[in-house]
Amino acid sequence: MLTQDKVMEALQHVQDPELHKSVVELNMVRNVQIDGSAIKLEVVLTIQGCPLKGKIREDVENSLKNIGASSVDVTFGAMTKEEREALTQSLKKGATTESGMPAMLKPDSGVTFITVTSGKGGVGKSTVTINLAVALARLGKKVGILDADIYGFSVPAMMKVDQKPTMIDQTAIPVVSHGVKVMSMGFFAPGNSPVMWRGPMLNKWIKNFLVNTHWGELDYLLLDLPPGTGDIAIDVAAMIPQGKEIIVTTPHHVASFVASRAGAMAKHTKHDILGVIENMAYYEEQDGSKNYLFGKGGGELLARQLETDVIAKVPFANPLESNGSSVYDEDSFVGEMFTSLAEDLLHRKQKAV
Ligand SMILES: Nc1ncnc2c1ncn2[C@@H]1O[C@H](COP(=O)(O)OP(=O)(O)OP(=O)(O)O)[C@@H](O)[C@H]1O
Ligand SMILES: [Mg+2]
Incomplete structure (x- = not known):
């Protein structure tokens, strides 16, 4: 009955x-x-x-x-x-500590923060962020992306997200795309943004994004940063000292990176560096030969300067989906490359425990 x-x-x-x-x-x-x-x-x-x-x-x-x-x-x-x-x-409940800090920042929260940075704009940070996030999610991890490029946000467009987060009063429920929870200032374009997500709150933006977003359980939070070592990068480093960094460069954007960045980074961040990703490393011709359009060796040079390794060399490739999304198909060459990178990160994490 x-x-x-x-x-x-x-x-x-x-x-x-x-x-x-x-x-x-x-x-x-x-x-x-x-x-x-x-x-x-x-x-x-x-x-x-x-x-x-x-x-x-x-x-x-x-x-x-x-x-x-x-x-x-x-x-x-x-x-x-x-x-x-x-x-x-x-x-x-449980989203903040007694002192009002985001609970996910506590060392035992289980969340790994990965920041994706570069010295120059347009080298592929956002591309790396979304594809690594999607690859980790495909491997069964709980993943979020915080588009920390608060003025030049591009993650919603690159993932073809046209929904907005649901707001329950001032708490935002991230939009899920390709199995990844996404938050971006792009969702709050002027005109329809809740007050506390604008104006004076902007200087507390990151805390706000962490506390007032219902992330739920997460294994990884990837932060897509604006280029260079501006205020945002410094805010992020201060807020998330345990963050791990991936640095993206193209083979020919290295010099300016090193000049602008090496000193500033040493001063402001104590982030562990996971490695360098050389993006747009080459173009594969019809006959399988590699055409190094932007030259060669930039990734290695940067990795040496930063005392780390090149963890991937991503070729020029168009995502297969013809809808303008920048997410590479799982079975494509670049898609598989991001899967191995994700596996490599999981493996390292296990080793570290
Ligand atoms: N490996 C690649 N092959 C082909 N196109 C790529 C590749 N990587 C990135 N792109 C394209 O290059 C452009 C810049 O990439 P992306 O937006 O990821 O760079 P970014 O470093 O985040 O830029 P910004 O500094 O403006 O935030 C985009 O149009 C992207 O689709
Ligand atoms: Mg970007």
């Missing part, structure tokens, strides 16, 4: 598709009525017009039919302001 308890037990397994928590735990289920094997209930949503209604309805129906319901009638309502505040509080 169906009982309230059995219904609630079954609904424990239905998750809110964005918050990745049970609808029961999130206190979203109301007015369960059982009439023989017919069940009626209400689900209250965090925001009105939630686009994922259909998914929630389907999951609720399936889970209740699994325990013997013959019909399931789901109606939707919206949380009151108080209920939403309580929900935000519960989401934020």
Whole structure:
């Protein structure tokens, strides 16, 4: 026989598709009525017009039919302001330490931070960030990207994300693309950004992005930085001293990098360097020969200066998807290259433990 308890037990397994928590735990289920094997209930949503209604309805129906319901009638309502505040509080629980710092920055949080930097613009930082993130996610890791290029953001466009994060009051639920949780200032283009994400808060942007985003559980957070050693890079280094750095260069952008960067980096960051990625390293001709359009050896030169290694040489290649996305197909040469890089990072991490 169906009982309230059995219904609630079954609904424990239905998750809110964005918050990745049970609808029961999130206190979203109301007015369960059982009439023989017919069940009626209400689900209250965090925001009105939630686009994922259909998914929630389907999951609720399936889970209740699994325990013997013959019909399931789901109606939707919206949380009151108080209920939403309580929900935000519960989401934020554990997101900050007692001193107000993002809990994910604690050394034992389990999150590995990888910052992707370069001396020059346009060398492929964002390309590396998104493809490494997607590769780690394909290997089953929980991955987020923080587009730290707050003025020159490009991650949403490069991943072809046209959704915006759902806001529950001032907490943003990152948009998921290719299995990766993405946050970018690009989502808050002037005009529709919540106040606290703009203006005076900008100087606390990174803390804000870390604390007021519901990242959920993460294994890796990749930060796509603007070029050079400007304020943003310094903010990031100060905020995330345990961050590990990947430095991207093309074969011919090395000189300016070294000049501008070596000193500044030594001063401001104590980041571990994971290695140098030489991007646009060569172009493979039809006959398989390599054409070194931008010269050769830049990656090695930079790696030597920074006392690290070249961990990948990425050739010129167009992502296969013809929709303008910069995510390389998993089976493509470059896609596979990022997979091995991701495997290499996982392996190193295991060794370090
Ligand atoms: N290996 C590659 N093959 C072909 N095109 C590439 C490759 N890497 C990057 N690109 C293209 O080069 C341009 C610059 O790359 P990207 O935006 O990743 O660089 P960036 O260092 O993040 O630039 P910025 O400094 O402006 O943030 C993009 O149009 C990207 O699609
Ligand atoms: Mg970029």
